[in-house]
Amino acid sequence: MAEQLNATNRLIAYYENLLTVNRPQSEVMAINDAAGKHPVQVSDATYTLTKRALQLSRQHFGFNATIGPLVKLWKIGFKGANVPSESAIKEKLALINPNQTDFNDQALSIFLKQSGMQLDLGGIAKGYIADRIADYWRAYGKRSGIIDLGGNLLLVGDSPAHQDRQWRIGVQDPSSERGQSILNVKIGPCSAVTSGIYERHLEVNGHSYHHILDSQTGYPKQNDLASITIFSKYSIDGEIETARLFFAGKPLAGWARDRPDIYGAVFVTRDRHVTIVGLEDATVTLLDESYQVQKESKG
Numbered sequence: 001m002a003e004q005l006n007a008t009n010r011l012i013a014y015y016e017n018l019l020t021v022n023r024p025q026s027e028v029m030a031i032n033d034a035a036g037k038h039p040v041q042v043s044d045a046t047y048t049l050t051k052r053a054l055q056l057s058r059q060h061f062g063f064n065a066t067i068g069p070l071v072k073l074w075k076i077g078f079k080g081a082n083v084p085s086e087s088a089i090k091e092k093l094a095l096i097n098p099n100q101t102d103f104n105d106q107a108l109s110i111f112l113k114q115s116g117m118q119l120d121l122g123g124i125a126k127g128y129i130a131d132r133i134a135d136y137w138r139a140y141g142k143r144s145g146i147i148d149l150g151g152n153l154l155l156v157g158d159s160p161a162h163q164d165r166q167w168r169i170g171v172q173d174p175s176s177e178r179g180q181s182i183l184n185v186k187i188g189p190c191s192a193v194t195s196g197i198y199e200r201h202l203e204v205n206g207h208s209y210h211h212i213l214d215s216q217t218g219y220p221k222q223n224d225l226a227s228i229t230i231f232s233k234y235s236i237d238g239e240i241e242t243a244r245l246f247f248a249g250k251p252l253a254g255w256a257r258d259r260p261d262i263y264g265a266v267f268v269t270r271d272r273h274v275t276i277v278g279l280e281d282a283t284v285t286l287l288d289e290s291y292q293v294q295k296e297s298k299g
Contacts, residue, residue, distance in 0.1 A: 004140060008133055012149075015129045018046045021068060021120050022078075028119050032068065036115025039104065047108040049128050053121055054110075056240060057098035062247025063240065064215040068118025069095045076211040076220075077200035083209060089218035096215045127193060127239035130154040134235075147235075151199065153192040154235045171266050171274075173288060174198040174226035182274060183266070183293075184285045187231060190263060193238030195246050196227030212246060223249035227268045231279065233261040241265070251277050256298045264298065 018027045027046040034040045042050070053065035069092040075081040084092075095116045102111040112119070126149045133147050134156050144157030158165035169192045170181030185192075197210035197220075214221040228246045230238040245252065245265060256262035256278065264278030274291045276284055278298040286293060 004137070004142065008136065011133060011136060012129060015045065015125070015132065018043060019049065019121050019125045019129075021071075021118070021122070028121060031110045031112060032118045035112035035117040039102065039107065039109035039111035041107055041109045044108065045132075047103070047110065049121060049125065050110050050119065051103045051105075053119075053124050054098050054101050054103060056124075061244045062214075062221070063123055063243040064096060064098060065119055065121060065124070066096050066098050066101065066112070066117055067213060067215050068120035069116065070213050070215065070218060071120050071122070072118065074202070074209070074211075074213065076202045076209060076213075081202045083202070083204050084218075093215070093218050123243055124236060124239045126150070126152045127191070127234070127236035130191065130235035151194050152235050152238070155187075155189050155192070157189055169231075170287075171229050171268065172196070172198075172227065174268055174270075175272075180288075182268065182286070182288045182291050184287060185231065185266070185279060186283045186285070187263070187279075191232050191235035191238045192229060193232070193235060193242050194227055194229040195242035196225075196268075198226065214247070221247060224269045224271065225249055225267060226270045229266040229268075231263040231265070233263075237262060251275055251296055254298075259298075262298070 020026045021028055027042045031040045057064045057066060073084045073088060073092050095114060100113040100117065102113065130147050130149050130152050134154055137145060137156055142156065144160055147154040153169065155167045159167040166186045166188060169185045169187060171183050172194065173180045173182045174196050195212065197212065200211040202209040210220045212221050225246055228242050230241045232238045232241065241262060251267065267275040272291050274293045276293065276295045
């Protein structure tokens with residue numbers, strides 16, 4: 001058991017070393033440093049994830065892997081966080097364009113065509129890593145466990161803590177301290193990914209700026225949502241769908257109708273309303289009666 005956990009930590013470190021943009025060196029940083037100059041050949045893992053991230057970005061539903069210049073400008077969640085000037089934001093917006101990228105399947109290379117462009121895979125990398133950890137655990141016959149990468153939970157196998165073998169997942173109250181849940185969801189093996197405005201934010205002159213940046217405006221995305229949680233088979237899909245639904249700001253007609261690997265979603269608004277999409281009534285237990293709840297089907 002100890003060796004498997006140590007190997008899991010080594011696996012996380014391996015992928016972080018490939019994908020991080022918060023250190024001077026990584027494969028993704030090598031791509032960024034070569035922007036406007038030349039393609040960069042990378043490992044299979046980095047290429048596969050980056051290509052998918054760029055393809056998703058070209059769908060323009062909110063997720064954008066080329067948002068790096070804007071993330072580095074705001075620095076929300078990091079030292080030096082600030083509210084940039086309009087001119088600085090405008091300058092960085094000119095560098096955010098997933099169509100100004102090339103990927104070569106034969107060479108496993110990625111090219112950012114414009115100098116100053118930067119990838120940031122922070123909106124998808126944790127989901128990818130969580131899924132790879134689950135693959136590793138299954139390969140060694142691990143029967144159950146919890147992978148927690150902060151905002152990304154992946155529950156493997158049956159829960160050993162409950163007689164019905166179902167897991168209990170709490171949806172955080174965005175307005176309360178960590179661990180205070182609005183509701184619990186009883187569910188089998190799954191991923192639960194949450195994206196919200198309460199984890200990483202910047203307070204300036206009485207105004208709160210969260211970290212979910214809109215590549216169209218250059219500012220944090222503004223809508224009524226406080227958080228969105230996606231329940232799915234794979235964690236990477238949870239990452240993608242939290243972005244899609246957070247930017248939509250509401251349930252989408254027909255969302256995930258033909259996706260049996262997407263189980264449901266929980267929307268929480270700033271004014272204490274909850275919308276539950278796709279989850280059966282019997283699986284949800286409300287813990288905070290101050291929230292108003294409504295339910296919808298997936299399609």
